[in-house]
Amino acid sequence: xxxxxxxTQTDKRFQSYRNEHRxxxxxxxxxxxxxxxxxxxxxxxxxxRELLVFCVRDKWxxxxxxxxxxxxxxxxxxxxxxxxxxxxxxxxxxxHMNKRHWINVRFDRDVPDSExxxxxxxxxxxxxxxxxxxx
Numbered sequence: 001x002x003x004x005x006x007x008t009q010t011d012k013r014f015q016s017y018r019n020e021h022r023x024x025x026x027x028x029x030x031x032x033x034x035x036x037x038x039x040x041x042x043x044x045x046x047x048x049r050e051l052l053v054f055c056v057r058d059k060w061x062x063x064x065x066x067x068x069x070x071x072x073x074x075x076x077x078x079x080x081x082x083x084x085x086x087x088x089x090x091x092x093x094x095x096h097m098n099k100r101h102w103i104n105v106r107f108d109r110d111v112p113d114s115e116x117x118x119x120x121x122x123x124x125x126x127x128x129x130x131x132x133x134x135x
Contacts, residue, residue, distance in 0.1 A: 031124045033057060038066075054124075061127040062120055069107070071095075072116070074123040076103045088115075 033056045040048045047065065054062040064072045076084070078100045084091045090109025094102025105111055105119060 056128045059127045061123040071104045071106045073102055073104050074119050075126050
């Protein structure tokens with residue numbers, strides 16, 4: 001039976017979150033107009049309150065859970081999403097999102113880092129391009 005996490009485990013986990021968040025903050029300048037926010041601070045669920053959302057012009061293109069940091073949810077072209085789900089075990093339909101247009105990318109599975117970076121960039125481009133057309 002597992003007991004509560006020790007102070008050391010909690011500190012390591014928090015440090016891991018800080019490092020990952022710092023890495024995310026470092027890449028935001030690569031996406032013009034992108035920002036991050038935590039829009040669910042009043043949610044009943046603690047899990048929902050800990051979602052970090054990345055947007056461009058107030059349209060989401062990515063979100064992650066700041067404590068778990070086990071996956072990201074990305075906007076995706078519907079045809080490409082089907083192909084990606086067939087190709088990688090670590091890509092699933094988007095959690096609580098439109099399953100046709102959003103995918104979850106699991107960090108602990110078979111999706112290479114280079115592919116994750118490409119998918120984040122593509123998600124940004126889909127949303128930023130869509131925002132441009134509406135102007």
